[in-house]
Amino acid sequence: MNLEFGFNRVTGAALAEPVLDIGDLTISYGGGTPAVQGVHLTVRPGEVVGVIGESGSGKTSLAHAVLRLLPQSAVITGQHLSLCGTDLLGAPDKTVASLRGPGAAMIFQNPMTAFSPLHTLGHQLTDLLWRDRTASKEEKRERILAVLKQVGLPDPAARLETYPFQLSGGMLQRVAIAAALLMRPSLLIADEPTTALDVTMEAQILHLMRELRAESGVAILMISHHLGVIAEICDRVAVMYAGRIVEEGTVEAIFADPRHPYTKALFACELSLIETGISRMPVIDHEALRRIAPVMRGAQ
Amino acid sequence: MTLKNPVISADHLTVSVPEGPHYFFQPTYKLDILIDVSIAVRPGEIVSIVGESGSGKTTFGRALIGLMRPSGGQISLDGVALPDFSKGSFRKVRREAALLFQDPASSFNPRQRIGAMIAEPRRIAGQGGMRRNDLQDLAATAGLGSSLLSRFPHALSGGQARRAAVARALSVVPRLIIADEPTAGLDVSVQGGVLNLFLDIRDRHDTAFLLITHNLAVARHVSDRIVIMYLGRVLESGPTAEIFRAPRHPYTRALLDSEPVPDPKRRRAEPPVIGEVPSLMNRPSGCEFHQRCRIARDRCRIEAPAETPFADGHTVRCHFPLDTPAGVCAMAAG
Structure with missing residues (x-):
């Protein structure tokens, strides 16, 4: 299973160095409950990794931490956060700035701003x-x-x-x-790139991103709250809840058989997966989730 | 189900705004935002208007209650046509119909507490203020805890703001609620709660709903009928199940196919429709969709199609309506 993550799915070649390697990352704002807690995540060259979660799950904090785009109040701790082989934890701002663009480039939710x-x-x-x-x-x-x-x-x-x-x-x-x-980046960080667009345009942009990955072999870190978007483009997916990655695996494995109660609840709420004729829509019972999965203490 | 009289119906509604350079206060030409839109909503019925941005779906909702002045057509309330599009006529409509704005937080007065805000429409409608108990009951109906009533709008989350907007709309017991993108920007778990609230209100008061949305999954689950709009025109309308089972218009079909499927085994090789909605300023000739349509022929470029009725009130505006049910075969390339 783990072997599967060790090679590029496009070229099939074995890969040594991940583009992005995040080890035990914790981000907190002003001493409160950490927004991101003990997160491990790797993205290998040419790979599309999705991070899915609801608002407040810490997925955007995680993406912004890579290029040090978080506000001053954010405290980032952890083992390592390496982009293209350079550890950015505690690195001088100059080093981070030199990697913005050639190392990782970012696409934001709202292109207008x-x-x-x-x-x-x-x-x-x-x-x-x-x-x-x-x-x-x-x-x-x-x-x-x-x-x-x-x-x-x-x-x-x-x-x-x-x-x-x-x-x-x-x-x-x-x-x-x-x-x-x-900027010819090794990694493209896309933070909800299609959320502000119509479905027809969303389909076109996702198609474009898939083509670009195939052409230039750029790795993509895709942040989204939309299961459909993740299924359409990602190789691997990490599910975030209350600042932690609660489940991780290949899209095929996770979409076929979600294991974590939160992932299951997320799938249960996806209206496009439900047959019509239900009288009420499903909702996530966060209280019950907290009881089943004590790891999620500190959820909002 | 016996057919009741529509709460509100729009017949051949047109909205145009003056556009272009003004000479002696006379606009040189008109920009048509809505053309010939006819939609009726019956008590207890949920009708969804679906379309891309720029399709005129929000304009239609606003025109119904007079926030945009229609320039032609007719609006009828309980089968009685409004005599004109004056402020006085729309005041009657607004007593029966409430609009939930797209961004609830920005539709609140930031200096007014939620409780006062919820009670305000009743005062405006001349039905007097609300007692504290009634206010709490109303908030509870919308799933809003009474502790939130003393808060200011900025202290509410997205879901709570939406519930507060619903509570405000309910204060005058409207017979129609027009909800503009009620689930946009909400998490899936919260989205379900808001939709369930709508369904509860519908069941309890037989309230009619006009849902303006771009989310097809939402429209499929909650609405009885769907209206597909494009560039200010209704391209297809009919019962929800029928539209999803056998969309007749190539545009509807493309919209349905564009929705990403949460199944990695069913990735699409090609985007179902390319390009984007043309600008209202240069409206295409003939059928407005012909530039993006895969089965467009010469006739589509010249002649605007008329509305063709099918069974069950299903109507389509297309010269060459599709007849293969969705999912059976890929759209034929013309």
């Missing part, structure tokens, strides 16, 4: 390439046009002159993905 409203998309995408001092303006433009084409944006050259508000949410999310790919 991911861009500055005051500058054209071309301007903002060119800014991202500031590290590359040897490339000329034209070369940068070529690279940008190439990624915009890769994410399926119609008429990319014209889009460079537009402002974010002129594009729809779905198109802008494509540009956000292009911006992330522009």
Whole structure:
């Protein structure tokens, strides 16, 4: 079972170094109950790992901790948090900054707030390439046009002159993905990338992410609360509840046979899995869950 | 089930807003947000309006109670048509119909306590204030603990805010509740609670519901009828079971296929529909969906399809309605 996680499903090659290796990570805000508690998670090259949980489960804190995007009040402790072989726990800010982009790039839930409203998309995408001092303006433009084409944006050259508000949410999310790919990252962290989009656009974005993984072999850490999204794109999934990973495994295994009471409850609430004709919708009884699974003390 | 008279019905409702440069206060052309929408809701019935963003589903809900002024068509309350679209006429509608806004938290006054906020609609409707006990009973109906009544809106969670909005809507005992995206942004476990609350209210008071949603799974489980909208037009409407069993419109079919299935063995090779909803400013000719439709033919590009009735009040606006039940075979490429 564990062996299965040891190789890239796309290429089938055995892999040594994980892109992201999180060991016993705990995040707390202002001394209260930790938002994330003792989490272990690895993402290997080319792998798509999903983290599923409800709001307040700590999944976003976990994703933001990787690139040190948490507020000042957050206290991060643990064994290790290594991205591309560099341990970021206690590393100077400069080290973390150098890995933002080339190490891991992030896609946020709301593409409208991911861009500055005051500058054209071309301007903002060119800014991202500031590290590359040897490339000329034209070369940068070529690279940008190439990624915009890769994410399926119609008429990319014209889009460079537009402002974010002129594009729809779905198109802008494509540009956000292009911006992330522009950095040629080893890991793409996607925090609810399709939640703000229509189902038809969601299907297209998920399809795009799957294609990109196959083409460029980028690993993806997918944060979502939607079982359907996880099933559609992930190789492995970790279920988070009250700051802990309560269950982890391949999507096939977990979707076929969820073991943890919380995972079971989550599946029981998924309306698209239920036959019609029920008079009332299922809900999660958090009190009962706490009784069955004492590990979840400290749930909100 | 005997057919009761609709609580509210819209007939050929049209909403247009002036658009483009104004010359001497005269708009140069009109932007049609809703075109010829007819929807009726009967007591105790839950009708879902489903569509992508920009389909006009929210506008329809707002136009029904006069938050957007209709520019054509007719709204009838209990079978009696409103004489005009004046403020006075809509005041009558608002006495019977309550709207739950998409973002409940922003529909509250941040300086008003939840209890006072819930009691306010009754005062506005001229039915007097509420006694403390009645207020607590009402809050309990909506699944809101009485301790929350003295709180301010910012101290509520997403689910609680939604329940508070429902309690406020219930204070005037409406016969119709228009719920705009009632489950958006809620966790699955909380979502179930809110939907159950709707079903309880429906069973107890025979309240009619108009559910505006993009979540097909929700629509499938709670609604009796579904209306599919696209670019301000109704493309398909009919009984829920019928729509899910045999969608007739290619757009409905594409929407149903777009919903990700929580089963890793059933991944889709291709997205069911590509592109996005065109802008209202350049509405496509003929059938509005033809640019994204896989079975579009020349006729679709030129001629707008009329509404075709099928059995059980199932209607479709398509030249070439599908006849294969969902899940039997993939959509034929034209």
